Amino acid sequence: MNTVAEASLSRKVVERASTGQRTRDLMFRLALLASLSVGFVVLAALVIDVVSDGASKLSLDFLTSFPSRISPENTGVESALIGTVYLMILCALFIVPVGVATAVYLEEYANRESRLSRLIEVNIQNLAAVPSVVYGILGLAFIVRGPLGLGPVLLAGALTLGLLVLPVVIIVSREAIRAVPSSIREGSLALGATQWQTIWKQVLPGALPGVTTGVILALSRAIGETAPLLVIGAATFARFNPDGITDRFTAMPLAIFEFISDADTDFRAAGAAAILVLLALLVVMNAGAIFLRNRYERKW
Amino acid sequence: MEATSAGAMGGPRPDLYRKRTRRSTGEAAIRYALLAAALISILTTTGIVISLLEETVKFFGDVGIGDYLFGTKWTPLSGGRSQSFGVVPLVFDTLYVTGIGLLVAVPFGVGSAIYLSEYASPRVRKTLKPILEVLSGVPTIVFGYFALTFVTPTILKGLGLEVGSFNALSAGLVLGVLVLPTIATVADDALGAVPGSLREGAFGLGASRMQVSLRVVFPAALSGVVAALVLGASRAIGETVIILVAGGQTTNLTLDPAQAMQNMAAFIAAASRADIPTSGPEYGAIFAVGTTLFLMTLVLNAISIRFVRKYRQVYE
Numbered sequence: 001m002n003t004v005a006e007a008s009l010s011r012k013v014v015e016r017a018s019t020g021q022r023t024r025d026l027m028f029r030l031a032l033l034a035s036l037s038v039g040f041v042v043l044a045a046l047v048i049d050v051v052s053d054g055a056s057k058l059s060l061d062f063l064t065s066f067p068s069r070i071s072p073e074n075t076g077v078e079s080a081l082i083g084t085v086y087l088m089i090l091c092a093l094f095i096v097p098v099g100v101a102t103a104v105y106l107e108e109y110a111n112r113e114s115r116l117s118r119l120i121e122v123n124i125q126n127l128a129a130v131p132s133v134v135y136g137i138l139g140l141a142f143i144v145r146g147p148l149g150l151g152p153v154l155l156a157g158a159l160t161l162g163l164l165v166l167p168v169v170i171i172v173s174r175e176a177i178r179a180v181p182s183s184i185r186e187g188s189l190a191l192g193a194t195q196w197q198t199i200w201k202q203v204l205p206g207a208l209p210g211v212t213t214g215v216i217l218a219l220s221r222a223i224g225e226t227a228p229l230l231v232i233g234a235a236t237f238a239r240f241n242p243d244g245i246t247d248r249f250t251a252m253p254l255a256i257f258e259f260i261s262d263a264d265t266d267f268r269a270a271g272a273a274a275i276l277v278l279l280a281l282l283v284v285m286n287a288g289a290i291f292l293r294n295r296y297e298r299k300w
Numbered sequence: 301m302e303a304t305s306a307g308a309m310g311g312p313r314p315d316l317y318r319k320r321t322r323r324s325t326g327e328a329a330i331r332y333a334l335l336a337a338a339l340i341s342i343l344t345t346t347g348i349v350i351s352l353l354e355e356t357v358k359f360f361g362d363v364g365i366g367d368y369l370f371g372t373k374w375t376p377l378s379g380g381r382s383q384s385f386g387v388v389p390l391v392f393d394t395l396y397v398t399g400i401g402l403l404v405a406v407p408f409g410v411g412s413a414i415y416l417s418e419y420a421s422p423r424v425r426k427t428l429k430p431i432l433e434v435l436s437g438v439p440t441i442v443f444g445y446f447a448l449t450f451v452t453p454t455i456l457k458g459l460g461l462e463v464g465s466f467n468a469l470s471a472g473l474v475l476g477v478l479v480l481p482t483i484a485t486v487a488d489d490a491l492g493a494v495p496g497s498l499r500e501g502a503f504g505l506g507a508s509r510m511q512v513s514l515r516v517v518f519p520a521a522l523s524g525v526v527a528a529l530v531l532g533a534s535r536a537i538g539e540t541v542i543i544l545v546a547g548g549q550t551t552n553l554t555l556d557p558a559q560a561m562q563n564m565a566a567f568i569a570a571a572s573r574a575d576i577p578t579s580g581p582e583y584g585a586i587f588a589v590g591t592t593l594f595l596m597t598l599v600l601n602a603i604s605i606r607f608v609r610k611y612r613q614v615y616e
Binding site for chain 2: 021022024025028029031032033034035036038039040042043045046049050053097098101102104105106109110119120122123124125126127129130131132133134135136137138140141142145146163166167170194195196220221223224225226227230231232233253256257260261268271272275278279282286
């Protein structure tokens, strides 16, 4: 008798707790959904804000005119757009060989237990977390002035941005190389290929989609960086296109910075239009990365 | 994120090659060429340290270390008598704006992570997470524009707050949104690394999803979540353009977020654009502040790496 009463009592307690728990569970779930929506709401607000401010300014003339300090109607981003494209090309020429070579060395050659490769590894992790403005200081002290003494030119900007995004290329390339299964290497070696032949003919082609994604990811980070270019003294306002790699230059984020530093709303609208151009470039690059990944990614 | 490459379980390739490696001088040359490329990353760090220290040491020849570290007036670019190199207001403003940012980013970032990891179905998660990552790919100048032309005039002034055109609140809030995805994705990875058996055990004992999330999964992933927070803080502390554009160009030793504030990174960018001689303490101040910022992020990053290691050791 007694045990039956106890059982029904405890059952009641359990049921009551579970209704309270259910409400709390629901509240918790809603709170989580609300916090997740913060990111999405801001992203949407940001896009709507920029489009509504800048879309009307966007035209072919805007893309093919030099900036103007006097008339916001005739201002444009030609020099910045061309500067950014040159920067990206130069930057890619620097980060692809250096980044992939580093990744190959760390994955295929280095003894993982050795102090040197551990040092390199920790070092890359740390570099990935150094604020971009500090890379600007490095560029200013070593590349623009100091040992290289290039001045605030295209090559200096590309090298500074390259050093900044190199860790991204290395980290993603390493993962891609690691994903190529050992059996591929074993097969190649068994057929008499040397280590380098194996890497060049088997491993790298297999890792290519991943490496390409990493490079595009790195370049799309570089394309939006403002701080390091400000610090190395790149122009924010230029009524000329760079002629060669040792020419002075400006870039999209710098042009945007110049536009929105002006209190005049027409110039700020031009800033919004320039942001749209920059975002469009980013969308194209990322779409390219996704396409390449889906088209060429191999399941081993 | 950065940390994922560290301890992942790649097979040990080097032993595979051991017998064939030193076959020709060509192979050896390639090996050294690759090593040379890998050393560029070490050279980068060395370059950063040398470039910072060289000018910082010179700077401390002109300005006493005590005056720099404990001085409460930061007016390095004004000439003559009113020039002063006390870094306290600048460090305070940096931490204050970062703090506002973290007030946004920590709860919403961790909340997003718990939802993605414990509540969302795999399909929903696969769609939502990349969109969240898009947010962290938006150039910071765009966030700066958003803070300056939308958050300050439309939202803050619209709410009736008496803020200036440049203010710490707007910059801090938007800074928080910038680091939210970083915190959410890294924390989501940490929660995801908790083995399913722990969840199943708790569900089997009759725990609700909320109890499982908060009392089983979250504590088990705590070190990874802390690593995510520290990583977010480190990214927020070093952010330049949002504060440069929306925070203003002056430091203010105040608790009032409606005032203009400048952080260390924004000072570096602003001062290096200013027309100053490259020999005086004004120029040196750029590097001294750079050193201070570099050391702060280095410490934060070391803490974050330590926490990541901890959670990896437990479950892998």
